[in-house]
Amino acid sequence: MHIAVIMDGNGRWASRRHLPRSAGHRAGARAVDAVVEAAVRHGITTLTLYAFSAANWSRPAAEVSALFTLLRRHLLTQTQRCVDRSVRINVIGRRDRLPPGLCREIERSEQATAHCNRMHLRIAVDYSSQHSLLEACRRLQSEPGIDRARFAERLADVDHALAPAPEVDLLIRTGGEQRLSDFLLWECAYAELYFAEALWPDFDQQAFRHALAAYRHRERRFGRIVADTLATANHG
Numbered sequence: 628m629h630i631a632v633i634m635d636g637n638g639r640w641a642s643r644r645h646l647p648r649s650a651g652h653r654a655g656a657r658a659v660d661a662v663v664e665a666a667v668r669h670g671i672t673t674l675t676l677y678a679f680s681a682a683n684w685s686r687p688a689a690e691v692s693a694l695f696t697l698l699r700r701h702l703l704t705q706t707q708r709c710v711d712r713s714v715r716i717n718v719i720g721r722r723d724r725l726p727p728g729l730c731r732e733i734e735r736s737e738q739a740t741a742h743c744n745r746m747h748l749r750i751a752v753d754y755s756s757q758h759s760l761l762e763a764c765r766r767l768q769s770e771p772g773i774d775r776a777r778f779a780e781r782l783a784d785v786d787h788a789l790a791p792a793p794e795v796d797l798l799i800r801t802g803g804e805q806r807l808s809d810f811l812l813w814e815c816a817y818a819e820l821y822f823a824e825a826l827w828p829d830f831d832q833q834a835f836r837h838a839l840a841a842y843r844h845r846e847r848r849f850g851r852i853v854a855d856t857l858a859t860a861n862h863g
């Protein structure tokens with residue numbers, strides 16, 4: 628099962644406490660640990676977290692740099708925990724605009740966890756789905772015979788993904804907004820969408836369990852008609 632999360636609401640969490648936005652991002656980083664742990668425990672095979680969108684470059688430079696510092700520190704301190712839990716780390720998105728120190732830390736974390744196979748933890752940084760889709764199309768122009776599998780491979784190359792991602796089963800967005808903000812547009816074609824009011828730093832293991840429970844009650848039809856409608860149609 629592939630779960631993707633748009634971790635939104637750090638800034639509001641901080642302003643409600645009269646704290647700087649960076650404090651909200653620090654609290655958000657703590658929430659990441661809890662959710663990763665819960666995902667491993669629930670047997671999730673792929674977890675993709677949206678940490679920094681390409682559009683987030685338009686925030687004040689100080690906030691952007693605080694986010695990158697946090698991310699770097701997170702990778703530094705969490706990589707060993709990931710090895711212990713057999714969680715493989717992969718940062719997806721552009722790398723050409725990231726600070727070199729962060730790129731080095733990303734490569735170190737990916738190498739250190741390359742043998743881990745319990746859960747695949749993908750962290751989207753400087754990510755824009757539209758950019759990735761366009762770039763994949765551009766690279767395919769010179770190749771004969773585009774098909775779905777080849778397209779997914781090019782998309783993975785563009786994203787620095789280790790392999791084409793399985794389709795997203797459940798997309799969770801915290802913070803109350805109901806939009807995709809340019810996240811995994813191809814991979815979410817048939818995702819179930821779950822919007823939580825909780826701000827990301829407040830999204831704990833129990834909230835994660837609630838999202839999973841809601842998902843289990845969804846009926847995924849993929850264009851088919853439901854089983855009892857089918858029975859009625861056949862007999863009626």
Ligand code: IPE
Pocket residue numbers: 634635636637638639640678679680683694802827
């Ligand atoms: C999500 O929280 C984290 C990032 C986008 C990096 P926000 O920073 O967007 O928090 P709000 O939406 O302003 O509350």
Ligand code: IPE
Pocket residue numbers: 633634635636677678679680683804806808
């Ligand atoms: C989406 O949140 C990006 C991340 C969570 C990293 P934003 O707060 O940037 O999205 P918008 O601006 O509300 O669409």
Ligand code: MG
Pocket residue numbers: 635636637802
């Ligand atoms: Mg936001």
